[in-house]
Amino acid sequence: MNSKIRVRYAPSPTGYIHIGNLRTALYNYLFARNTGGEFIVRIEDTDRTRYVPGAVENLINTLSWAGLDYDEGPEKGGAFAPYYQSERLSIYKEHADYLIKNKKAYYCFCTPERLSQLREEQKKINNDTRYDKHCLHLSEEEIQKNLADGVPYVIRLNVEKGIKIAFKDIVRGDVEFMSDIIDDQILIKSDGFPTYHLANIIDDHLMEVSHVIRGEEWLPSAPKHILLYQAFGWEPPLFAHLPLLLNPDRTKLSKRQGDVAVEDYKKKGYLKEALINFIALLGWTAGDDKEIYNFDELIKSFSLERVNDSGAVFDIEKLNWLNEEHLRAKPDSEIVVMLRDELQHTKYAKDDYTDEYLVNVIEAMKPRITFVKDIFEKAPYFFEEPETYEEASVKKGWKANSPDILKKFAEKISAIENPKKEDYEKAIADTATEMNVGKGNVIHPLRLATSGVSGGPGINDICYIIGKEKVEERIKRIIEKLG
RNA sequence: GCGCCCAUCGUCUAAUCGGUUAGGACAUCACCCUUUCACGGUGAAGAUUACGGGUUCGAGUCCCGUUGGGCGUGCCA
Secondary structure: OOOOOEEEEOOOOOOOOEHHHHHHHHHHHHHHHHHOOEEEEOEOOOOHHHOOOOHHHHHHHHHHHHOOOOOEEOOOEOOOOOOEHHHOHHHHHHHHHHHHHOOOEEEEOOOHHHHHHHHHHHHHHHOOOOOOOHHHHOOHHHHHHHHHHOOOOEEEEOOOOOOEEEEEEOOOEEEEEEHHHOOOOEEEOOOOOEOHHHHHHHHHHHOOOOEEEEEHHHHHHHHHHHHHHHHHOOOOOEEEEEOOEEOOOOOEOOHHHOOOEHHHHHHHOOOHHHHHHHHHOOOEOOOOOOOOOOHHHHHHHOOHHHEOOOOEEOOHHHHHHHHHHHHHHOOHHHHHHHHHHHHOOOOOOOOOOOHHHHHHHHHHHHHHOOOOOHHHHHOHHHOOOOOOOOHHHHHHHOOOOHHHHHHHHHHHHHOOOOOOHHHHHHHHHHHHHHHOOOOHHHHHHHHHHHHOOOOOOOHHHHHHHHOHHHHHHHHHHHHHHHO
């Protein structure tokens, strides 16, 4: 084992980043940063049939959005370049040849047809579908002839039976497999590309990866990898198999039951702070009662030893709560930028608002929203006159004397230049006294007039934010409409 | 089928070397605050620690079994 801690995130460029994949990347990242180790990114693009153009760019963008900067990897390079497996083909070939020479692997000329037929037959017997080592027994002459004739071939690992493969997983403890259940894994495909199994162990070894931190779905192939390390005479890295992220029905998190792409959450308006905080806690805990973490705190407290070993259901409600918490913790200056961006996607895009105005709106709405964009939905009255008045509130709060009360209120504020919040408050109180009614008889109609709804920020805040002219206008308008 | 992994409130989880009224958070409900809605505060409800044995003075914690669930079983990763 290397003394230096080096971990890698090794995604396949098949499209979007799955949220579970982001968590794997995050744990690798946190572990590296916590221990002063190195975090590398390697692109596992050995399946040409699944390659999606633009996927790598998307991947890099998502990592960068999430704040997971890497020390070595695509675009950036590093001492162990290249970091695209498709550019390391000769390395894999060379190593596969070494295994052949040492009888650890062998050529297999079986056609896909024969293989599927074999599998069918085995299935009928006991579902144990394993290659029958047919080509292991080919003579040297036959092999050379096939090779010379250009017969398509793959290279398989020769797995001996009756061997116990044991290793210590950092999150799961001792794990044991018998080699009998392990197939003669294909190492090199007929197109000359390596399979994941071969490429990943060669690269991990060559890139001096010390800890392999990956999803639990890899646990069943771990013994294959150990066998490969042994075949090469290499010491395997340490393994940590992370618990899976689950749907509400406890199956592996999938697209059918909600959003799984990081991109989707970003689009919906989730803050990276909230998403990172949330997935960090899905399968890991520091052991105390702390729930809200910023990035640096996560780095400081993270440890692989405290990773949980059972799957975790992705609970959107808790994510929403964290988003609210992180939003409230965010400086207004940053939220303004986000709000302006969201503004572009609304019908108010062409309107002009000062930063000061938007900050006032944000201050008023911050405790009432989950996403920045909720502001437009929950408080459109900061951007346009109310079109209609909430029926239930009209029934409850709009009385016969409401027009007179609002007129009186309008008179009072018209006399004040640039009224402050306190001025509105006083005007409300004075109006109530003079009209000989409770303050509620002023507040509720006024709220209806200015916002059209019964909920929202304090009435003084609403009036102050939209300004005297708009308050007067809206009073006039509601009297016209409701009489 | 076979192999491996897993099992504490609905959900995420805590509980040194076995000794707690099994703790916290989200969600839910109630009250307080606010003449609104939220935020916030207080509190409630919610877990015979999947089940059954065993070891022990004592088990959520250790052992065995059962059940349930998940993952894997590709010339995918």
